[in-house]
Amino acid sequence: MSVYEYIVRTKDLSKxxxxxxxxxxxxxDVALDIRRGEYVSIMGPxxxxxxxxxxxxxxxxxxxxxxxxxxEVDMAQLTASELAFLRCxxxxxxxxxxNLIPVMTALENVTLPMVFAGLATDDALDKGMGLLKIVGLxxxxxxxxxxxxxxxxxxxxxxxxxxxxxxxxxxxxPTGNLDLRTGKEIITLLKRMNEExxxxxxxxxxxxxxxxxxxxxxxxxxGKIERIEEREDIELQVGQMEGEDQ
Amino acid sequence: xxxxxRREGVPEGASDRLGVEQQIVLPWSKALExxxxxxxxxxxxxxxTASGIFLGIAFLSAVLFGASASRLVAEMDLExxxxxxxxxxLQARIIWLASMSxxxxxxGIVNSMxxxxxxxxxxxxxxxxxxxxxxxxxxxxxLEAGLLGILGSGLGxxxxxxxxxxxxxxRLGGEGVxxxxxxxxxxxxxxxxxxxxxxxxxxxxxxxxxxLAALYPAWRAAKMPPxxxxxxxx
Numbered sequence: 001m002s003v004y005e006y007i008v009r010t011k012d013l014s015k016x017x018x019x020x021x022x023x024x025x026x027x028x029d030v031a032l033d034i035r036r037g038e039y040v041s042i043m044g045p046x047x048x049x050x051x052x053x054x055x056x057x058x059x060x061x062x063x064x065x066x067x068x069x070x071x072e073v074d075m076a077q078l079t080a081s082e083l084a085f086l087r088c089x090x091x092x093x094x095x096x097x098x099n100l101i102p103v104m105t106a107l108e109n110v111t112l113p114m115v116f117a118g119l120a121t122d123d124a125l126d127k128g129m130g131l132l133k134i135v136g137l138x139x140x141x142x143x144x145x146x147x148x149x150x151x152x153x154x155x156x157x158x159x160x161x162x163x164x165x166x167x168x169x170x171x172x173x174p175t176g177n178l179d180l181r182t183g184k185e186i187i188t189l190l191k192r193m194n195e196e197x198x199x200x201x202x203x204x205x206x207x208x209x210x211x212x213x214x215x216x217x218x219x220x221x222x223g224k225i226e227r228i229e230e231r232e233d234i235e236l237q238v239g240q241m242e243g244e245d246q
Numbered sequence: 247x248x249x250x251x252r253r254e255g256v257p258e259g260a261s262d263r264l265g266v267e268q269q270i271v272l273p274w275s276k277a278l279e280x281x282x283x284x285x286x287x288x289x290x291x292x293x294x295t296a297s298g299i300f301l302g303i304a305f306l307s308a309v310l311f312g313a314s315a316s317r318l319v320a321e322m323d324l325e326x327x328x329x330x331x332x333x334x335x336l337q338a339r340i341i342w343l344a345s346m347s348x349x350x351x352x353x354g355i356v357n358s359m360x361x362x363x364x365x366x367x368x369x370x371x372x373x374x375x376x377x378x379x380x381x382x383x384x385x386x387x388x389l390e391a392g393l394l395g396i397l398g399s400g401l402g403x404x405x406x407x408x409x410x411x412x413x414x415x416x417r418l419g420g421e422g423v424x425x426x427x428x429x430x431x432x433x434x435x436x437x438x439x440x441x442x443x444x445x446x447x448x449x450x451x452x453x454x455x456x457x458l459a460a461l462y463p464a465w466r467a468a469k470m471p472p473x474x475x476x477x478x479x480x
Contacts, residue, residue, distance in 0.1 A: 060375070061473035081379060084270050088377020099372040099476070103287040104280075116377040118271045160376070 004072050007168060007200050008034040008057055013066035015052050015223075026052040028223040029066070036167075039194045039201045041210045044220035050204040051172055053220065057202060058091060058170045059083055070168070088116050092161030092199075096173035098153040100145040106132060106156045107141040113163040131159040135189060151182035158189060162197070169193070171203040175210070187213055272382040281389040295358040296398030302351020303399040303452040306344055307406030307445050313340045313431035314441040315414045318422055340431065351452065356459040359391055363463040364478075370467050371475030380468040387464035388457050395456025399449040407445060 013030040016023055027049045034040050042050045055061040056068055059075050068075045070086065078086065087093075100109045107128050114124040132141050135155040145153050154174060161169055171190065175183035191213040194201045203210055211217055211234060219226040285292045316336070363370075370383050411423050418426065430438040467475070 055473040058375070060371075060476070061471045081270060084374070084377050084379050087375055088270055093375045095372075095476070097368075099368065099375075101369055101372065103283045112373075113376040115276050116270050116272065116382075118269055164377075 005035055006033045006069075007036045007071055008032070008202065009069040009072070010053075010056070011067045011069070013053070013056055013068065014064050015049075015056065015061070016064040025223045027056065027063070030220075030223070030225055032218060032225065034200060034202060037194075037198050037200055038215045039191065039213060040203070040216050040218060041214040042202065042204045042218045042220055043206060043208075043210070044226075045206060048220045049223040050206075050220050052223075054170060054172045054202075054204040058093060059086060084116075088113055089164045090167050092163070092166040092169045094154070094157050094161050094169065094171040094174045096176035098145070098150070098157045098177070100153055100156055100160075102145050105142045105144055106137060106148065106159075109145070109156055110160045110163055113160065117164050128159075128163070131162055132156070135159045149182075150178050151185060154178060154182075154186055155189065158186070158193070162193065162199075165197075167200060169199050169201045171201065171205070173205055173207070174203060175205065175207045183207060184209060270377055270379055270382075272378070272385065277382075277385055277389055280386060281393060284386075284390055285393060291362075292394060295362045296394045298354020298358045299351050299395055299398040299452050299456055300402040300405070302347055302354055303402035303448055304406035304409075305350065306347040306448050307403040308410045309340060309343045309347060309406075310431040310441060310444050310448065311407045311410040311414075311426065313337075314426045314429040315410065315418060315423075317431075318426055318429050319414075319417055322418075322422070348451070348455070352455055352459065355395070355456050359387075359456070359460040360463045362390075363387060363460070363467050367467060367470070367475045367478035370470070371472045371478070374472045374475070380465075383468035384461075384464045387460050387467075391456045391460035391464075392453055395453040396449065398456070399452025402452070403445050403449050 010030055010032045013027055013032075014025065015027040016025050018024070030049075030053060032053075042053055044050045052061075056063050057070075059068070059070075059078075062076070070090065075083070075086075093099075100106075101112065104112070107125065110131055111119075111124040111128040114127060119127070129138065129141060132138050135158055137152060137155055137159070140148065140152065145156070148156065154177075169190070174190065175186055178186060187207075187209055190201055190203070193199060194213075203214075211231070215231055217229050217231070217234060219229070313336075373383065374380075411426075414426065415423050427442045428440040431441050431444050
C-alpha cells in the first residue's frame, strides 16, 4: 500500500469575491504542500485569507480557481456523497465557536459522526466514552453544551473530531474564544493527539502560542503565502505572563 | 473495533475513487430520536413554530363543528320551515371560512418553518462537516415539520372543537353535542361525511401542509456550502 508523502496539496488555489464592482482576492495562487503527520499552523492577521484557505482544504467551499488534492485525489472531482464521506471519515473539524449541537449531550455530539459512518450503537457509545476520557471529560458525558465551559466544549469538539479516526484535523482558530490558560490546554491536547495518533493537524490561527507546537508555520497575508518556516528556524520566544502557569 | 470502521482513511492509490461500499447512513431510528430531541428540548421554540398550524386548524375545526352543530339546531328547531334555500348559502359560507382558515394556517406555517430552518444554519453546516448528506438534512427537517404539524393540528383541532362544544352545550345539551360529532358539517357531492371524519382529515391536512411548507427551506439550507452555513450568526 503506497502512502503519499503529501496528504494535502494545493495548486494555483484562488478564491475571488466580487463585492460591489470590485474584485477581492481572498486567496491568490496559493501553492501549499502538507506532509502526512505534520502539525502545520497557518498564521496571519484577520482578512489574510487563512480561514478561506481552511475552507478550501476542508472542502467547505469551492475555489474560484486551482485545485486541492487530498491524498492526491482532486476534491473538485468528488461527488456529493464522496465529499460527505471525506468529511465523515477522513477529516475532523474544529471551530472557533465549538459548533456543538445544542440539544445533544456531549456523548451524543461525539458519537454523531460515528452514526453517519454506520457504526453500531454500542460500539459508538464505547468509543465515544473512550474519546471523552482521553480529553478529560469522562464524567460530563451527559452534559449539554450549555452546561459546559468554553474549554470543555472545545474538548468535546476535539473528541468529536477524532470520532472516525481521521487522517487530518482541521482547526479554525481553535483557541479564539478561550482564555490564555484554557487555550494553552487545548493546544497541548491537540499536539498530544497529533503525536499519539499520528494525525496531520492543520490549524488556521493568529494565536502565537500555537507556534511552539507546530512543525512548520505558514505565514499568509493578503491571500498570498509570505513565507513558510520550519519550527527550528523560528527564533521567537513566546513570553510568559505572570501567574499564568498556576 | 468493528469491521466497518476504517483506519486512517488512506486510499489504495491515486486513481482509487471512493468506492460504493463506503456508505454514509442516517438510520430512521436515529433520525426520529434526533427529531424528538429537537422538538422537546426546545419545547418553547417548537410551540411557537407550531402555533401557526395550531391556530389555523383550531379555526377550521371550530368552523366545521359549528356547521354540524347548526345543522343539528336547525333539525331540532321545528319552526324553521323553508330552510332549504338557506342551507346552500350556509354551506357556501362554511366552505369559504374553512378554505380561509387553511390559507391562514399555510401562511403561518410557511413562515414558521422558514424561521425554524434559518435559525439553524450553523447546525446544518456543522452536520455537513460531520459527513451528513444533503438528504439527511432534508429528512430531519421534514420529520420535524411532520411531527410538529400533526401535534399542532391535533391539539388545535381539539381546542377548536372543544371551545365550540362549550358554546353549543346550552343549545344542544350534552347528548346533542355528542351527536354533532357524527353529523356532517358539509354535504359534499357524494355523501354525508360525519364531523369527526372531517376533523381527522383536517389534522392530516395540517400535517401534510407542514411538511410541504418545510420542503423548500430545508432543501435550500441543505444545498448551501458548509462555509456559508457556518458563517451564520445565530
